Amino acid sequence: MNNNAIIPGFDEEKDDSLKIRLEKISEIENCVVLYLNGYIDTYNSSFFQKRVSKVVESGYTRLVFNCGALNYVSSTGIGSFTAFLKTVKPKGGDVVLLEIQPKVYEVFQLLGFSQFFNIKDSLADSIQFFKTSGTEVKSEVFPKIFACPICSKKLKATKAGRFRCSECKTILAIDNNGQVFLG
Template sequence: MSNNEIVPGFDEEKDSSLKISLEKVENKENTILIILNGYIDTYNSVYFQNQVGRIVSAGYINLIFSCAGLNYVSSTGIGSFTAFLKLVKPKGGDIVLLSIQPKVYEVFQLLGFSQFFNIKESLEDSISFFSEPAVSAQTSLFPKVFVCPVCSRRLKATKSGRFRCSDCKSILVIDQQAQIFLG
């Protein structure tokens, strides 16, 4: 099945530095495998965001990014993945990063983002992640004790919102699912 058959008009836009292929995930509604080959940086991040925007607009909210062929991601590229989380979470979706190369994972770690993403080593684990029952909205997630992703100070949040770390002064955002993001 071609990319255009999965997401109409997907192959109308191309970029030589980043190749994106799509595969439907059988028996998982609204779930798609996005195979990345190349790199993501400041120059092609808009293309990357536009293409994933098309995928989400086509109704796919559970996104599995196969990163085995991704050999570089800049901080702008990581910002793109963060934007995708913000795009699909309110719709009940999520993203999984599959088979990240060590040098790419290192960038996620250095910027403090490795803990915000669901990172899996096999496609089977990635698909089963979307089968796990979601945390009930009635379950109280607050107060939440967490570690600042920048300085590792233990902090406590009583509700969702924007906070400033008392040590390093980094701005942190805690969403209603008690997930922490740099703000």
Template sequence: MSNDSIVQGFDLEKDDSLKINLHVRDEALVLYLTGYIDTYNSNLFQKRIVKAVNAGFNKLIFQCGGLNYVSSTGIGSFTAFLKLVKGKNGDLVLIDVQPKVFEVFQLLGFSKFFNIKRNLDEAIEFFSNTGSSAAEKTIFPKIFKCPICSKKLKASKSGRFRCSECKTILAIDKTGQVFLG
């Protein structure tokens, strides 16, 4: 199935620096990203994604396995998409985020705003469960101490983040268990 058969006119404008392939899974639009997002191509990236949202997709899954660089402008694009789909009772999930791309999200403090999952099945499950289970809602927000520096931290949901004091990368699972990395 071609991109244009999923979102009419999606491929009218393209950029070789960022390839986007569309796939529909359940009620979500999966966007396979290959290349990079920077100041020069972020405007076209935004236009194409807005076209998909305007076509009725408010559950977006960005498959980032082939995304090798995202600038702060690119992060701004993802933030704009999140605001756009939240306004339409939707959400977005990032999956298979490469470590150096994830680090940009963390360094800029945006990793806590995005739903970042390991794979497509977890992303689909996220949308099936409307974001979190009843058990997770009773655990979060969770206050705990950083295992490295003992700084008191608060996690509003499961995921990965960076300690504000020692900058250690931490992960917290749905049960509230804290891990390094």
């Protein structure tokens, strides 16, 4: 199935530096996978934003970005992902990043954005996330007691975010699911 069959007029504009292929996920309402191939930087980020805005305007609010063939994202590109998240969240949607390359993930981490996104390893994990995200009770996760991964001090997190270990001063991040990362 081609992109125009999913969203009429999607392929009217093209950019050789970033190719986007769409795949509708029929088992999840308003869900689409965007396969990204190439890179996202200052020069093509407006193209990227226009294409994804067209997807959201067509009613898709559950976006899975398959980043397996995305070999570079600048801070401007990460800003685009953040804008999409802000657009779809109020509509009951969400953004999942899939098969993210280590060097691309590093940029998300360096800029402190990795904690805001749902990052999954497979399409099946992404589909499962959207199947359960409507029924999950987030309040069960917090407050969470956990051990610092560096010094093993017992810590308590009342909500998702970044903070410093009171013992060893390591910066940690905890996501909405209660997973702890160095951050």
